[in-house]
Amino acid sequence: MAGQPIPVIIDCDTGVDDALALLFAVRHPGLELRAVTCVAGNTDVDGVVRNTLTVLERAGAGDVPVARGAERPLIEAARSARHVHGTDGMGDLGLPAPVRRPADVDAVTLLRREILRSPRPVTLVPTAPLTNIALLLRIHPEVTRNIERIVFMGGAVATGNATPVAEFNVWHDPEAAAVLLTAGVPITMYGLDVFQRVVVPGQEVRRLRASAEPGARLAGELLAHRPAAPGSDADDDAAGGLGDAGAVCAVADPGGLTTRLLPVEVSLAPGPGRGQTVVDRRPRPGEAEIHGGAREGAMVDVALDVDVARYVELYLETVAGGRAQAN
Ligand code: BDR
Ligand code: CA
Numbered sequence: 001m002a003g004q005p006i007p008v009i010i011d012c013d014t015g016v017d018d019a020l021a022l023l024f025a026v027r028h029p030g031l032e033l034r035a036v037t038c039v040a041g042n043t044d045v046d047g048v049v050r051n052t053l054t055v056l057e058r059a060g061a062g063d064v065p066v067a068r069g070a071e072r073p074l075i076e077a078a079r080s081a082r083h084v085h086g087t088d089g090m091g092d093l094g095l096p097a098p099v100r101r102p103a104d105v106d107a108v109t110l111l112r113r114e115i116l117r118s119p120r121p122v123t124l125v126p127t128a129p130l131t132n133i134a135l136l137l138r139i140h141p142e143v144t145r146n147i148e149r150i151v152f153m154g155g156a157v158a159t160g161n162a163t164p165v166a167e168f169n170v171w172h173d174p175e176a177a178a179v180l181l182t183a184g185v186p187i188t189m190y191g192l193d194v195f196q197r198v199v200v201p202g203q204e205v206r207r208l209r210a211s212a213e214p215g216a217r218l219a220g221e222l223l224a225h226r227p228a229a230p231g232s233d234a235d236d237d238a239a240g241g242l243g244d245a246g247a248v249c250a251v252a253d254p255g256g257l258t259t260r261l262l263p264v265e266v267s268l269a270p271g272p273g274r275g276q277t278v279v280d281r282r283p284r285p286g287e288a289e290i291h292g293g294a295r296e297g298a299m300v301d302v303a304l305d306v307d308v309a310r311y312v313e314l315y316l317e318t319v320a321g322g323r324a325q326a327n
Contacts, residue, residue, distance in 0.1 A: 006252075011130075040080075070132055124147055149188065153246075205220055211320060262279050
């Protein structure tokens with residue numbers, strides 16, 4: 001319905017860029033953050049819960065319910081990304097421990113409750129390994145009747161990061177990602193192809209870090225911990241990627257993203273391809289289909305291009321009231 005905020009639930013592994021995503025979701029007037037659920041990924045699940053509560057308190061959103069979810073993937077062992085996100089999983093910024101506690105229900109229970117309670121269908125935004133979401137879909141499949149769509153950060157059309165072909169969130173729990181893709185609701189894949197491109201210029205990161213407003217300053221500190229990917233067109237060393245926050249921008253402003261409905265399949269076989277999102281961009285069936293096999297992949301709206309300036313602008317406007325004035 002026009003004019004009403006979009007009900008959103010974020011499932012995350014906070015995580016420097018998950019924190020950037022939470023700050024944006026809390027502050028965007030077109031989004032209503034109903035709950036946040038936590039899963040093991042960038043760090044262990046208790047660290048994720050702590051980081052998530054800290055960010056929400058710093059952002060002035062201490063009343064959003066937060067729940068602890070899966071402490072390891074369905075089949076794999078947990079494999080953290082602390083080498084990227086620091087020993088505390090959120091940049092080792094020395095932030096105080098949160099005052100409040102997580103909800104007294106687990107993440108799957110909170111997801112079910114908040115999805116079914118929402119007066120309008122919810123947009124689910126997973127920015128982490130998909131373990132909680134797979135469990136939700138298997139334990140409570142009825143939730144799909146009140147899910148508008150799922151916009152997830154994960155996968156890659158071209159190059160991976162955890163392996164040459166696999167992106168971290170999908171690689172961490174490939175079976176869970178395969179369950180997500182067959183959820184039977186519209187799905188948008190905000191993969192590495194666009195994720196790595198949305199970079200905030202160094203001048204803006206410096207300005208945020210100097211801000212007197214705690215949420216904006218935290219965004220600056222977090223961005224400073226996210227150097228742009230090698231080869232990106234970032235302006236200097238201080239520039240920082242929005243990462244997961246870009247997926248939430250895509251919910252608030254879908255017009256900034258170019259997507260195409262394409263078949264996507266997660267590679268589950270052991271070996272170098274495990275965790276790859278195989279995106280079929282061929283214009284017509286190939287030999288594999290001609291000689292008997294049907295196309296296997298679920299149909300997913302795959303992000304192929306992003307308006308970088310538009311999302312940077314949107315982020316700065318939302319979290320810090322706009323860009324620095326040229327002087
Ligand atoms: C994804 O992996 C995590 O490290 C980030 O938070 C992001 O969700 C990128 O591959
Ligand atoms: Ca993440």
